[in-house]
Amino acid sequence: MSYALTEEQQLIQQSAREFTQEYIEPIASVIDHTSIHPSAVVQLMAEHDFLGLYLPEEFGGASAGYLSYVLIIEEISRVSGAVASILINHASLAAYSVNRFGTAAQKQAYLSALCSGEKLGAFALTEPGAAPGAGVHKVVAAKEGDNYVLNGHKCYIPNGGVADVYVVFALTSPEAGVKGMSAFIVDGNTAGLTVSRTIGKMGLRGCQSAELIFENVIVSNRNLLGAEGAGMKIAQQAQLAANVAEGAQAIGIAQAAMDDAVRYGKQRIQFGRPIAAFPAIQTMLAEMATNIYIARLAVYDAASLIERGEPFMKEAAMVKLFTGRVGQSALIDVIQIEGGYGYSQEMIASRFYRDIKGAVINESSVEFPEKVIAKDLLA
Amino acid sequence: MADMTLTLEQRKLQELVREFTAKHIIPVASEWDEKGEFHEFILEEVKKIGLNCMAVPTEYGGPGYDSVSQSVVMEQFGYGCCAFATTLGGNGLSSYPLAIAGTDEQKKLYYGRLVAGGMGGFALTEPGAGSDAGACSTTAKLDGDEWVLNGTKCFATTCGVASIMVVFASTDPSKGVKGLSAFIVEKEREGFSVGAVEHKMGIRSSNTVELLLKNVRIPKNHLLGNEGEGMKIAMKTLDMARPIVASMAVGVAQRALDAAVAFAKEYLDVNGKPIGLNQAVGFKLADMAIQVEAARQLVRNALHMKEAGVPYTKEAAIAKTFATDTAMHVSADAVGLMGNHGYSKDSFVEKLMRDAKVTQIYEGTNQVQRMVIAGQLLR
Numbered sequence: 001m002s003y004a005l006t007e008e009q010q011l012i013q014q015s016a017r018e019f020t021q022e023y024i025e026p027i028a029s030v031i032d033h034t035s036i037h038p039s040a041v042v043q044l045m046a047e048h049d050f051l052g053l054y055l056p057e058e059f060g061g062a063s064a065g066y067l068s069y070v071l072i073i074e075e076i077s078r079v080s081g082a083v084a085s086i087l088i089n090h091a092s093l094a095a096y097s098v099n100r101f102g103t104a105a106q107k108q109a110y111l112s113a114l115c116s117g118e119k120l121g122a123f124a125l126t127e128p129g130a131a132p133g134a135g136v137h138k139v140v141a142a143k144e145g146d147n148y149v150l151n152g153h154k155c156y157i158p159n160g161g162v163a164d165v166y167v168v169f170a171l172t173s174p175e176a177g178v179k180g181m182s183a184f185i186v187d188g189n190t191a192g193l194t195v196s197r198t199i200g201k202m203g204l205r206g207c208q209s210a211e212l213i214f215e216n217v218i219v220s221n222r223n224l225l226g227a228e229g230a231g232m233k234i235a236q237q238a239q240l241a242a243n244v245a246e247g248a249q250a251i252g253i254a255q256a257a258m259d260d261a262v263r264y265g266k267q268r269i270q271f272g273r274p275i276a277a278f279p280a281i282q283t284m285l286a287e288m289a290t291n292i293y294i295a296r297l298a299v300y301d302a303a304s305l306i307e308r309g310e311p312f313m314k315e316a317a318m319v320k321l322f323t324g325r326v327g328q329s330a331l332i333d334v335i336q337i338e339g340g341y342g343y344s345q346e347m348i349a350s351r352f353y354r355d356i357k358g359a360v361i362n363e364s365s366v367e368f369p370e371k372v373i374a375k376d377l378l379a
Numbered sequence: 380m381a382d383m384t385l386t387l388e389q390r391k392l393q394e395l396v397r398e399f400t401a402k403h404i405i406p407v408a409s410e411w412d413e414k415g416e417f418h419e420f421i422l423e424e425v426k427k428i429g430l431n432c433m434a435v436p437t438e439y440g441g442p443g444y445d446s447v448s449q450s451v452v453m454e455q456f457g458y459g460c461c462a463f464a465t466t467l468g469g470n471g472l473s474s475y476p477l478a479i480a481g482t483d484e485q486k487k488l489y490y491g492r493l494v495a496g497g498m499g500g501f502a503l504t505e506p507g508a509g510s511d512a513g514a515c516s517t518t519a520k521l522d523g524d525e526w527v528l529n530g531t532k533c534f535a536t537t538c539g540v541a542s543i544m545v546v547f548a549s550t551d552p553s554k555g556v557k558g559l560s561a562f563i564v565e566k567e568r569e570g571f572s573v574g575a576v577e578h579k580m581g582i583r584s585s586n587t588v589e590l591l592l593k594n595v596r597i598p599k600n601h602l603l604g605n606e607g608e609g610m611k612i613a614m615k616t617l618d619m620a621r622p623i624v625a626s627m628a629v630g631v632a633q634r635a636l637d638a639a640v641a642f643a644k645e646y647l648d649v650n651g652k653p654i655g656l657n658q659a660v661g662f663k664l665a666d667m668a669i670q671v672e673a674a675r676q677l678v679r680n681a682l683h684m685k686e687a688g689v690p691y692t693k694e695a696a697i698a699k700t701f702a703t704d705t706a707m708h709v710s711a712d713a714v715g716l717m718g719n720h721g722y723s724k725d726s727f728v729e730k731l732m733r734d735a736k737v738t739q740i741y742e743g744t745n746q747v748q749r750m751v752i753a754g755q756l757l758r
Binding site: 126128129130131132133134135155156177178199200201202203209232269270271272280281324328332335336339340343344345346350353354357358360361368370371 | 578646720749
């Protein structure tokens with residue numbers, strides 16, 4: 001990789017690789033099989049400053065930049081897509097929202113704890129049966145004195161039930177629909193906030209998904225993030241920032257899967273030679289390697305835009321679109337190359353196949369990336 | 380909607396199987412998948428409607444369905460559960476070598492077991508012989524009036540629960556492909572045992588096992604065709620089986636399309652309108668439908684050619700490749716379109732996406748199909 005990574009970024013990448021090989025790789029398939037949130041791994045990531053890596057030093061982060069952060073996501077994803085998802089939901093969604101849109105007091109109260117790893121974050125946007133704020137289960141925030149009272153359901157919330165802090169989206173003006181959506185910082189132990197169930201998933205198992213019920217959850221108006229009605233903007237910005245991290249997740253998974261297919265292709269003998277010697281297999285490998293290379297450059301470029309504080313919406317959406325397409329296609333081909341072996345539940349290729357789908361669908365629900373890109377082009 | 384390319388009888392059969400699938404398969408398919416258990420109970424039910432061994436001719440006590448009818452049935456079973464369809468499809472496939480090369484006596488033996496409700500298996504693949512079936516290391520040596528079989532087969536569909544099966548072994552290893560022969564082996568033969576059960580990412584309730592053959596002695600007349608005709612029999616069998624696998628894949632794809640359409644009608648976007656009204660979503664659904672319908676008609680075309688008695692090897696391979704690629708892409712698109720819901724166990728489309736992948740691999744990988752198609756084009 002000759003993209004101009006600084007010496008510091010290369011060091012971070014190298015230490016992340018050592019970290020993942022030592023602490024995550026040995027238990028990655030256990031995390032998948034048991035679907036249990038790996039709290040010890042999260043604790044270790046906190047000790048290594050991963051949880052606040054790109055966030056400001058002022059609040060306990062490492063100020064290492066968004067590109068360094070996506071390098072870490074990429075490395076983690078090479079061994080466990082689930083652990084990467086835990087970190088993305090914490091750092092790119094929950095902490096990102098607080099850092100970008102929070103007041104100094106909110107950052108003092110929450111960002112420091114999120115950076116140190118004292119608290120794990122989650123992003124509660126998705127609702128059952130409809131886009132946020134549009135269905136029968138919508139979460140509504142009614143103003144009562146100095147507080148808001150939240151009622152409704154959230155569904156498929158990653159880190160749900162294991163997080164300490166939730167960024168929750170709720171309608172402060174239900175009649176205005178999604179324009180009346182606002183964001184709140186809600187402590188996980190607030191009375192009335194309960195987990196009704198955890199949700200089984202195809203992959204990314206171990207990044208716990210839960211359905212949350214809000215029943216007269218009282219939230220102080222000091223915890224309103226941004227202005228009333230700013231919810232949609234906050235959600236979209238955070239999701240696009242997360243899209244870049246998910247792009248890194250997709251290329252990390254795809255790279256590891258391709259490495260596995262290369263290893264398999266060299267050792268699997270059919271028709272008297274390694275299958276990797278056949279042009280048909282070489283074509284598939286060359287295609288995915290090309291896609292991963294180009295996708296990686298786009299991910300790093302978009303991450304650099306975020307890091308420099310420049311507009312990144314269009315580029316983040318492009319990353320989402322492209323990494324989704326190439327990540328999916330790479331895994332379909334990797335299993336194809338490995339055949340019945342790769343399809344076995346015990347093989348990492350089949351885990352990567354299930355995981356990458358989660359990496360490429362997550363957070364695309366509010367607005368299609370195509371729409372974001374077209375909007376920018378047509379503005 | 381009536382399927383106008385079918386005869387009245389075929390349409391009646393289609394309706395019967397559609398009802399059967401809705402009643403007996405769909406309600407339990409997810410549970411089977413979760414447990415990874417073989418579905419013996421349903422086999423009893425299928426026997427009641429006479430669809431357990433569709434390919435067995437009437438003179439041997441079977442229903443003797445034409446291949447289009449078999450395809451119609453398998454599409455419906457694929458719609459209900461690809462794992463179950465794989466079991467029944469494998470049962471049918473195992474009987475094709477008899478139709479191709481069996482003597483009257485052999486047919487009575489083999490078909491008799493199937494008609495009585497026993498399952499049939501087809502054991503071709505070995506650890507070192509997948510796409511390259513000629514690399515078979517299982518041997519058969521004539522000892523007086525008996526063949527003695529030795530070796531290991533793997534990824535053998537249904538063979539752990541089969542009553543009788545066709546096993547491929549080399550009668551003359553020095554001749555490679557031309558030394559391959561096909562044998563009928565009953566499960567009770569001494570020295571025959573079932574090894575490891577394969578745990579798979581998808582079609583989890585289909586039984587896939589390793590077969591161990593240790594000095595298995597079978598009568599001389601259990602050889603199908605002549606010595607060295609194994610490869611020819613295997614290839615003709617796969618010609619017959621390809622449109623059947625393709626039919627199952629069409630069923631998987633149709634199910635994914637139906638699920639995506641239902642979701643698009645129900646799920647509301649941020650403005651409270653069903654997402655299906657979004658043109659981008661509508662076009663995506665249209666693309667999925669185009670593929671499904673094209674796949675179905677390719678299958679029908681190959682089968683009409685078969686019934687007409689004209690060469691159909693190329694068309695069967697084209698249908699298999701296109702239909703299974705369609706199952707893969709349409710199921711992946713359905714999960715993508717349905718987002719977090721589609722990715723979760725709340726929906727069954729994630730199962731479709733896990734199941735679909737194997738259809739591109741088994742009964743000749745889609746790379747082998749392309750070898751067949753290219754071979755036909757370039758000869």
